[in-house]
Amino acid sequence: MGTSSAFGGQGGGTPLVPSWLGNEGSPPAAPDGATPPNGGGAPPAQPPARPPAPPERPPVPPTADPTRFSAARGNFSRFAGSGGDDRKALGRAVSHYVGSSSGGARTAAARMGSARGAGSRLLGFLSDAARRGATEALRALNLGALAGRPIEEIFLGLADYVCPDGGTIDEGIAREAFVETIADLAGAGITDLDSLTPDQMQTVFELYATNAIEARLCNDIGLKAVSLPSDSRQAARVQAQLNDFIRRAVADALTTARAAVAALTPDRVLAFVGGIYEQAFGILQIMGDAEAEGA
Template sequence: MGTSSAFGGQGGGTPLVPSWLGDDGAPPAAPDGAPPDGGPPDGPPADAPADGAPPAAPPAPPARPPIPPVADPARFSAARNNFSRFAGSGGSDRKSLGRAVSHYVGSSSGGARTAAARMGSARGAGSRLLGFLSDAVARGATEALRSLNLGALAGRPIEEIFLGLADYVCPDGGSIDEGIAREAFIETITDLAGAGITDLDGLTADQMQTVFELYATNAIEARLCNDIGAKTITLPSDSREAARVQAQLNDFVRRGVADALTVARAAAAALTPDRVLQFVGRIYEQAFGILQIMGDAEAEGA
C-alpha cells in the first residue's frame, strides 16, 4: 500500500487491458542502424520495381489496433467496499480481505489471465530484474554489472547497486503503469535487508527467487491498491492498526506469489534469457489465480 499512495486510482470506465499495454508497457526499440519500420538502412526500398516496370501500388496503411471496450464503471465497487471494511476493522476482518481480493481478480479484472496482462510495465521490469539476477548467480555480480555498463557499482553495498539498476529495470515514465513498476522496485530495495540479502557477490539461486518474490509482491499489491482507489479507502487513525492492515495485505499477496514460484520451481531452474518474460508473465497469472482461491477460502472462514 505504501507504493500506491502517489496514484489516485483507476476510473471505472478504464479498459481492462489498454490497447497500448504490451509485454513491458512500451514498444521494442529498433536495432542500431535500422529504420523504425524494419526496412533496409541504405539503398532502394526492397519492393522497388525493376527498370521499365510500372511502379507498385503503395502498401495499405497498417490497421489500427482495436479500441478496447469500455469496462463496467462499477467493476471495482465490490472489491473496494470489502477492502474498506477490512481496513476499517484494523485488520481483524479477514473475511472482507478475502472477498476484496477474490472480487478484484475474478470480477473486477475478469480473471487471472487478464489481471496478469494488466501488469504490463511490472511484467517487463520483473523480467529484466530476474534476468540480471540470474546472470549474477551464473557469472558473478561484477560481470553481470559490466554487461550493463554498470561495472563501477561492483563491490558497492547492495542497496546502492539496486538504486543504480533502477533505470535499467524500470525506466522512469509518465504513465501510472510505469510508476507502479518503479515504486514497487524501490519498495523492494527497502525490503532486501529484512530478507537477509546483503551481498550481491554471493547471491544464491534461492536468494534470487526471494528478490523476485519481493518485487512481484510489491507490484501486485500496488496494482491492486491503485485499481480499487487507494485514496478512497480510509485507513485506521491508529498507526499500529494501519501498519497491521498494510502488513496483512502484503503477507497475503506474498503467499500467493510464493506458491506460484514453488509450482514453477523446475521452470525457474531451467530459465534461459529468451524465456524470462514468458516465465514472469506465467508467474503473475498463477499468482493471481492462487490469490483468488485464497481469497475465497478466507471469505468462507476456512
C-alpha cells in the same frame, strides 16, 4: 500500499487491457492490365485509378464497467476499518478484485504491464549474477563501477535498467515497487550480491512481484477512497496483512515453478514472469474465496 498513495486510482471506465494495435487495411489491388492483341497496337485504355482506401482504424476497446471495482473497494474498506480483524472481508476484496474486477487471473496478469517487463529484467540480471558473478553481470550493463558496493547501492544503480521511468502510472507502479523491494532486502537477510544463492534470488523476485501486485491492486481500487484506520499501528497491521496475503500467493506460484527458475534462458524470462503473475493471481482468488468462507 505506500506505492499506491502516489496515484489517484484506476478510472472505472478504463478498458481492462487497452489495446490500440490493429492490422492496417490493405490498399485495393491494382486493376488487371489487358494484353495487347496479336499484331501489336496500343493496349485498351485503363479505367481511372482509384485512390487507395485509407487504413482502417483499429477498434477501440469497449469501455469497462465503471463500477467493477466497487465490491473490492467496499470489502477492503471493511477490512481496513476493522484494523485487520475482518479477514473474511479481505478474502472477498481480493477474490472480487481478481475474478470480477480484473476479469480473471490471465487478464489480471496482462494488466501488470510494465511490472512484467521490470520483473523479467530483474530476474534476468539476478540469473546472470548467480551464473557469472555480480561483477560480470554489472559490466554487461555498463555498471561495472558498482561492483563491490553495498547491495542497496547496486540496486539503486539498476533502477533505470530494471524499470525505466516513462511517466505513466503503469511505469510508476513498476518503479515504486522496485524501490520498496530495495528497502525490503535487509529485512530478508540479503546483503551481498556476490554470494547470492538460488533461494535468495527467488526471494528478491518474490519481494518485487509481491510489491508490484499490491501496488496494482491498491491503485486500481483507489486506496485514497478507502477508509483506513486513523491509528497508525492498525494501518500498518492492515498493510502488513495485505502484503503477506499476496506474498503467500507469489511464493506458492514460484514453488511450483522452482525447477524452471534454475533452467531459465534469456529468451524465456519474460514468458516465465508472465506465467508467475498469472499463477499468483489464480492462487490469490482461491485463497480469497477460502478466507471469505472462513476456511
